[in-house]
Amino acid sequence: xxxxxxxxxxxxxxxxxxxxxxxxxxxxxxxxxxxxxxxxxxxxxxxxxxxxxxxxxxxxxxxxxxxxxxxxxxxxxxxxxxxxxxxxxxxxxxxxxxxxxxxxxxxxxxxxxxxxxxxxxxxxxxxxxxxxxxxxxxxxxxxxxxxxxxxxxxxxxxxxxxxxxxxxxxxxxxxxxxxxxxxxxxxxxxxxxxxxxxxxx
Numbered sequence: 517x518x519x520x521x522x523x524x525x526x527x528x529x530x531x532x533x534x535x536x537x538x539x540x541x542x543x544x545x546x547x548x549x550x551x552x553x554x555x556x557x558x559x560x561x562x563x564x565x566x567x568x569x570x571x572x573x574x575x576x577x578x579x580x581x582x583x584x585x586x587x588x589x590x591x592x593x594x595x596x597x598x599x600x601x602x603x604x605x606x607x608x609x610x611x612x613x614x615x616x617x618x619x620x621x622x623x624x625x626x627x628x629x630x631x632x633x634x635x636x637x638x639x640x641x642x643x644x645x646x647x648x649x650x651x652x653x654x655x656x657x658x659x660x661x662x663x664x665x666x667x668x669x670x671x672x673x674x675x676x677x678x679x680x681x682x683x684x685x686x687x688x689x690x691x692x693x694x695x696x697x698x699x700x701x702x703x704x705x706x707x708x709x710x711x712x713x714x715x716x717x
Contacts, residue, residue, distance in 0.1 A: 537561035538643045542635050542663070544595070544621070545651040551621035553595070553604070559615045561638050568640050582609040589617055589637060596632040597625050597654070628654030631680075634670040635663055644669070656680055 540557035566574070566584045575581040586607050595602040604619040631653070638644040646663040648671065650656070659680040663669040672683040 537564060537638075538641050538645060540635075540638055540644070540646045541649065542633070542646055543649040543651065544633075544653055545649075546653065551602075551624040551653070553593075553619045553621055555589070555593075555617040555635070555637065556614060557638060559611060559613055561641060562615050565638055565640060578611055582611070585609050585615075585617065589619070592634075592636040592639070594632070594634040595621060596630075597628050598630055600625075624653075626654065628656065629675055630683075631673045631675075632670070633663075633673075634668075636669040639665075639669055650680065 537558050537560040540555060540561060543554045545552055545554075562585055563581075565588060566581060569588055570584050575584055586609060589607065590604065593604075600623075602624055603622040605622050607617065607619045610616045610618070631650070633648060635646055635648070638646065644664060646669065648659075648661045648663055650659040650673075652658070654675065656675055657679060659673065661671050661673075661682070663671060673680045674683050675681070
């Protein structure tokens with residue numbers, strides 16, 4: 517059944533995602549021992565984000581456009597499993613009315629207790645909605661969730677009784693700690709500079 521679903525997902529949905537720039541899909545699944553991430557949306561959606569972010573004159577060829585899509589993806593898509601950021605590898609873009617981005621997830625843990633996904637590729641679309649689909653990740657059953665403006669295109673999940681449960685928080689704990697530490701360092705540095713300047717007067 518899982519294989520059938522994957523085939524339908526990878527080959528289908530063209531009438532939905534190919535013509536509506538507000539709709540996209542993000543699927544993460546296991547295949548042949550590898551963790552794969554696939555994002556699908558209309559070419560119009562990808563073009564709109566690239567033009568808005570980099571400017572219409574930023575590319576002249578499909579290859580240059582693909583590289584900008586990849587840059588935009590790397591800055592706006594994050595996957596964190598068990599508190600560790602998962603790296604992307606072998607990122608590829610297939611252009612078409614329905615455009616698809618593929619990436620391999622490196623060092624995905626076999627057992628997952630917490631799973632954070634952020635996909636803000638199309639955040640500038642007025643009514644953007646991304647259907648997140650997790651299939652056979654960390655041995656857990658399939659999970660579907662809608663990423664949109666109201667949840668800032670992010671979701672934090674945890675495993676509970678062999679099921680995915682949504683955690684009501686904006687960011688994973690380790691990211692919050694990072695921001696707090698960064699803010700503290702910046703505050704201390706500002707105070708040191710202020711005291712040094714005041715001491716000279």
